Amino acid sequence: xxxxxxxxxVNGRTVEAEVEVRVSLADFLRGQLGLTGTHLGCEHGVxxxxxxxxxxxxxRACLMLAVQADGSNVETVESLGxxxxxxxxxxxxxxxxxxxxxxxxPGMLMTLEAYLRDxxxxxxxxxxxxxxxxxxxxxxxxxxxxxxxxAAQVRRxxx
Amino acid sequence: xxxxxxxxxxARIEDPxxxxxxxxxxxxIVLPGMLHAAFLRSPVAHGRxxxxxxxxxxxxxxxxxxxxxxxxxxxxSGPMPPMAPHPLLQTPITCRPLTDDEVRYAGEPxxxxxxxxxxxxxxxxxAIALDIEHLPAAADARAAAAKAAPRVxxxxxSNLIATMRGTHxxxxxxxASAAHRFTESFATHRGGCHGMECRGVVASVDGPxxxxxxxTSSQSPYMVRRFLSSYLGRDESGIRVVAPDVGGxxxxxxxxxxxxxxxxxAAIRCGRPVKWIEDRQEHFLATTQQRDQFWTLxxxxxAHGRMLGVRGCCIxxxxxxxxxxxxxxxxxxxxxxxxxxxxxxxxxxxxxxxxLVPTSPVRGAGRPNTAFVLERLADGVARRLGLPREEVxxxxxxxAEQMPYVTGGKMRDGSPVAYDSGDYIGALDLVLDKxxxxxxxxxxxxxxxxxxxxxxxxxxxxxxxxxxxFEGASVRVTPSGKVVVSTGAASQGQGxxxxxxxxxxxxxxxxxxxxxxxxxxxxxxxxxxxTIASRIAxxxxxxxxxxxxxxxxxxxxxxxxxxxxxxxxLDINDGAVHVAGVRDMKVTLATIARTLSGAxxxxxxxxxxxxxxxxxxxxxxxxxxxxxxxxxxxxxDPETGDAxxxxxxxxxxCGRLINPKLVDGQIRGGVVHGIGNALFERMRHDxxxxxxxxxxxxxxxxxxxxxxxIEIHHIETPSPRNPIGVKGAGEGGTIPAAAWVISAIEDxxxxxxxxxxxxxxxxENILEWLKTIKA
Numbered sequence: 001x002x003x004x005x006x007x008x009x010v011n012g013r014t015v016e017a018e019v020e021v022r023v024s025l026a027d028f029l030r031g032q033l034g035l036t037g038t039h040l041g042c043e044h045g046v047x048x049x050x051x052x053x054x055x056x057x058x059x060r061a062c063l064m065l066a067v068q069a070d071g072s073n074v075e076t077v078e079s080l081g082x083x084x085x086x087x088x089x090x091x092x093x094x095x096x097x098x099x100x101x102x103x104x105x106p107g108m109l110m111t112l113e114a115y116l117r118d119x120x121x122x123x124x125x126x127x128x129x130x131x132x133x134x135x136x137x138x139x140x141x142x143x144x145x146x147x148x149x150x151a152a153q154v155r156r157x158x159x
Numbered sequence: 160x161x162x163x164x165x166x167x168x169x170a171r172i173e174d175p176x177x178x179x180x181x182x183x184x185x186x187x188i189v190l191p192g193m194l195h196a197a198f199l200r201s202p203v204a205h206g207r208x209x210x211x212x213x214x215x216x217x218x219x220x221x222x223x224x225x226x227x228x229x230x231x232x233x234x235x236s237g238p239m240p241p242m243a244p245h246p247l248l249q250t251p252i253t254c255r256p257l258t259d260d261e262v263r264y265a266g267e268p269x270x271x272x273x274x275x276x277x278x279x280x281x282x283x284x285x286a287i288a289l290d291i292e293h294l295p296a297a298a299d300a301r302a303a304a305a306k307a308a309p310r311v312x313x314x315x316x317s318n319l320i321a322t323m324r325g326t327h328x329x330x331x332x333x334x335a336s337a338a339h340r341f342t343e344s345f346a347t348h349r350g351g352c353h354g355m356e357c358r359g360v361v362a363s364v365d366g367p368x369x370x371x372x373x374x375t376s377s378q379s380p381y382m383v384r385r386f387l388s389s390y391l392g393r394d395e396s397g398i399r400v401v402a403p404d405v406g407g408x409x410x411x412x413x414x415x416x417x418x419x420x421x422x423x424x425a426a427i428r429c430g431r432p433v434k435w436i437e438d439r440q441e442h443f444l445a446t447t448q449q450r451d452q453f454w455t456l457x458x459x460x461x462a463h464g465r466m467l468g469v470r471g472c473c474i475x476x477x478x479x480x481x482x483x484x485x486x487x488x489x490x491x492x493x494x495x496x497x498x499x500x501x502x503x504x505x506x507x508x509x510x511x512x513x514x515l516v517p518t519s520p521v522r523g524a525g526r527p528n529t530a531f532v533l534e535r536l537a538d539g540v541a542r543r544l545g546l547p548r549e550e551v552x553x554x555x556x557x558x559a560e561q562m563p564y565v566t567g568g569k570m571r572d573g574s575p576v577a578y579d580s581g582d583y584i585g586a587l588d589l590v591l592d593k594x595x596x597x598x599x600x601x602x603x604x605x606x607x608x609x610x611x612x613x614x615x616x617x618x619x620x621x622x623x624x625x626x627x628x629f630e631g632a633s634v635r636v637t638p639s640g641k642v643v644v645s646t647g648a649a650s651q652g653q654g655x656x657x658x659x660x661x662x663x664x665x666x667x668x669x670x671x672x673x674x675x676x677x678x679x680x681x682x683x684x685x686x687x688x689x690t691i692a693s694r695i696a697x698x699x700x701x702x703x704x705x706x707x708x709x710x711x712x713x714x715x716x717x718x719x720x721x722x723x724x725x726x727x728x729l730d731i732n733d734g735a736v737h738v739a740g741v742r743d744m745k746v747t748l749a750t751i752a753r754t755l756s757g758a759x760x761x762x763x764x765x766x767x768x769x770x771x772x773x774x775x776x777x778x779x780x781x782x783x784x785x786x787x788x789x790x791x792x793x794x795x796d797p798e799t800g801d802a803x804x805x806x807x808x809x810x811x812x813c814g815r816l817i818n819p820k821l822v823d824g825q826i827r828g829g830v831v832h833g834i835g836n837a838l839f840e841r842m843r844h845d846x847x848x849x850x851x852x853x854x855x856x857x858x859x860x861x862x863x864x865x866x867x868x869i870e871i872h873h874i875e876t877p878s879p880r881n882p883i884g885v886k887g888a889g890e891g892g893t894i895p896a897a898a899w900v901i902s903a904i905e906d907x908x909x910x911x912x913x914x915x916x917x918x919x920x921x922x923e924n925i926l927e928w929l930k931t932i933k934a
Contacts, residue, residue: 022278023278030186030187035180036180036182036183036184036186036187037179037180037181037182038180039182039184039186039355039356039406040186041355041356041357041406041439042439042854042855043438043439044439044854044855044856046854046855046856047355047439047855049355076180077178077179077180078179078180080178080179081178081179082179083175083176083179083181084175086175086178086179090178090179093174093178094170094171094174094175094178095170097171097820097821097823097824099174099177099178099652100407100652100653100654100824100828101354101355101356101404101405101406101407101651101652102173102177102178102182102404102406102652103182103184103354103355103356103406103407103652104355104406105177105178106180109178127863128863128864128866129863129864131862131863131864132862132863132864132865133862134863135355135855135860135862136355136863137352137353137354137355137407137409137828137832137860138355138407138652138824138828139824139827139828140824140827140828140829140830140831140866140869141831141862141863141866142827142866142868142869143824143827144863145863145868
């Protein structure tokens with residue numbers, strides 16, 4: 001298999017790695033970097049579980065090759081808060097019971113993280129539209145919408 | 160008893176880990192020396208394998224082995240054990256981990272490739288030369304039931320494997336004397352489970368001991384252990400099965416699967432850990448689904464629209480095997496008569512094999528199907544007699560003063576069904592009030608001015624929950640004062656750890672943060688059954704309560720000796736046993752636990768056994784019946800056929816709420832699953848049994864943009880049948896949901912459109928029905 005050397009930033013750290021050209025960004029992050037917070041739900045770009053942020057934009061990590069991320073800045077769910085200090089968005093997810101099994105959650109968080117940076121005051125309808133590319137089988141979505149609105153508010157006016 | 164946590168919307172203790180990428184799902188497990196598996200699956204729905212040439216695959220670098228069933232001959236052979244034997248199934252109908260020479264559905268595992276990586280294993284699949292003779296396939300349950308149909312199993316005489324019957328009362332007499340009778344046929348369809356995590360298995364064999372460890376994304380890790388033990392001829396003590404974090408279950412992950420066995424066999428055969436992660440296409444092909452039931456039912460009612468009896472039959476698509484026995488059709492049958500106080504019923508279900516992936520319960524099991532046909536019949540009575548739909552229900556429902564109510568039906572084990580408590584009419588009236596049914600016609604008129612058709616739908620259900628006989632739990636206080644709850648009950652995201660911690664923390668007077676919950680690891684607790692049938696809060700929750708109360712009593716006994724006071728003067732809170740009214744006269748649970756952990760040469764307190772711990776098994780054969788009503792408004796765009804859900808209100812009674820936030824989550828998620836069944840999810844096959852919907856571009860799941868906000872009103876009627884008064888909440892949202900959406904669409908289309916007798920309903924269907932009105 002052909003491999004290439006890539007350089008990128010992942011969650012603020014510089015990463016240099018040799019990677020097979022056919023390996024997806026998701027498999028690279030999970031397999032080679034051990035960042036297993038990014039989940040694979042469909043591997044054909046519909047469910048959104050593998051969503052992460054590449055150069056400020058939400059990306060399906062199952063549809064992007066690792067070599068395409070060469071020179072990019074990649075942010076995964078591990079870049080948000082910690083268990084002891086959740087980010088406002090993560091805290092809102094817990095407050096509003098926006099997760100059950102937790103499998104789609106990292107993709108939900110990264111989709112919303114990317115959106116809220118550019119859209120600090122979204123409406124309920126806008127949030128539902130933005131989430132239309134992320135499937136969740138557990139929650140029925142309502143808690144996720146509530147959480148996104150709370151997080152937006154907290155980010156606008158931190159306590 | 161203090162109830163600081165029980166009943167409170169406590170934040171989940173699972174959340175911080177799952178929110179920060181700290182979940183540990185099967186695919187996150189990496190073992191030293193681990194190899195990766197991919198399955199060669201049948202490309203046809205029915206065929207006979209002539210030959211398999213694996214030489215080209217084995218020549219690919221990184222490929223370690225390609226195994227078929229014959230390669231496991233020295234380890235195990237033959238069909239897998241049936242999970243739920245049934246007297247009507249005289250011979251089990253289960254598959255082999257890898258097929259022998261006949262394949263009976265597209266996707267059936269034929270061979271397993273073992274390679275350095277998943278990608279290499281998948282490369283090798285394409286290099287295996289499979290020569291297969293196509294056999295005629297039975298792809299539609301109705302056709303498969305006919306005598307002349309192709310046999311799903313060539314060696315079986317018929318595809319009809321069982322006819323299940325449920326009868327009550329004097330059916331002929333009730334129908335003969337009824338003022339009105341009518342017959343309707345229904346086609347109900349439910350798709351797959353589609354947890355966002357596909358299935359996955361990691362198997363490894365410990366070199367020196369030969370012990371087998373299996374990590375699997377299962378709702379039933381103890382069943383996997385039990386059946387692996389019997390299949391491999393190994394004692395259970397040498398098999399550990401763990402369900403780590405599981406990304407959604409919804410029923411099908413309760414099955415014991417051929418892939419679990421095949422991966423275990425491969426790990427034993429090659430002596431290295433093996434991982435298999437299902438991809439989404441395989442999930443469509445090989446994870447059990449629910450699919451079709453075709454009903455023809457006759458209903459009898461009196462002159463006032465009171466429903467008296469229902470009779471008829473159903474053809475149930477069981478798929479190519481019956482790994483789960485007859486559980487699914489049996490659940491549909493046991494769901495009669497729902498909330499209706501019928502004088503008589505007689506229902507027959509023909510269980511038919513097809514050359515499609517086997518079926519097994521999906522959230523709600525057969526209950527949504529039965530709720531759909533019963534609710535459609537009730538709407539039909541209203542339509543024919545010109546009565547309000549809610550009035551037919553008020554006249555026909557079991558009334559609160561009839562509780563406990565013996566329905567005449569039988570549970571899956573043949574015992575009589577008796578509803579324990581509830582006010583079904585009350586729930587209906589509550590939901591009608593909350594959705595402002597009185598103001599509906601005004602809203603319909605306003606919508607009409609905008610060119611939209613507005614419909615009001617309603618549906619009700621009763622759900623048997625808390626299936627016995629048990630799910631156990633142990634509670635142990637460690638010498639540092641932490642409380643460890645262990646149970647066999649596996650979790651797939653329901654928040655079990657939080658509710659068990661709530662129960663234990665209240666009983667032992669500790670903070671919820673001091674409770675640690677361990678579950679679904681056969682090495683951590685001896686017994687377990689399955690997380691199915693909305694049973695865990697009732698069974699395991701009650702067992703946690705029982706075990707924690709025993710620990711509490713023991714702690715008080717020990718404290719009485721240590722403090723030299725009478726037991727009745729003691730109370731337990733803040734992690735310590737206190738003398739009531741005397742400040743600072745206390746002994747901490749940590750101290751008691753240390754004392755009972757023993758010290759060499761030091762006597763224990765008198766007549767006290769070591770360890771501040773206890774085990775509880777709440778054993779039950781009685782079910783707790785949850786119930787609810789739902790109402791919604793659907794707005795139809797007559798130009799596109801789009802049906803948009805505008806409002807959705809649920810009234811639900813699942814007894815005492817341990818954690819209202821989590822119950823709401825269960826209901827909302829369940830409702831949305833039901834909306835998927837009503838409007839979106841159809842698993843399509845062509846006439847030869849080839850699946851046509853194997854991506855999320857073809858098979859539509861409900862998305863955030865189409866779903867409504869769901870308003871929930873709880874009624875809390877404690878169940879008298881368990882110590883914590885709860886009823887299950889996992890499926891009540893789903894069960895009536897498809898029925899109400901269809902009820903609303905039918906109402907929107909009006910009485911000139913034909914009655915809607917199937918689901919899911921597509922925009923194309925709606926446009927067709929609108930055409931019939933115009934014509």
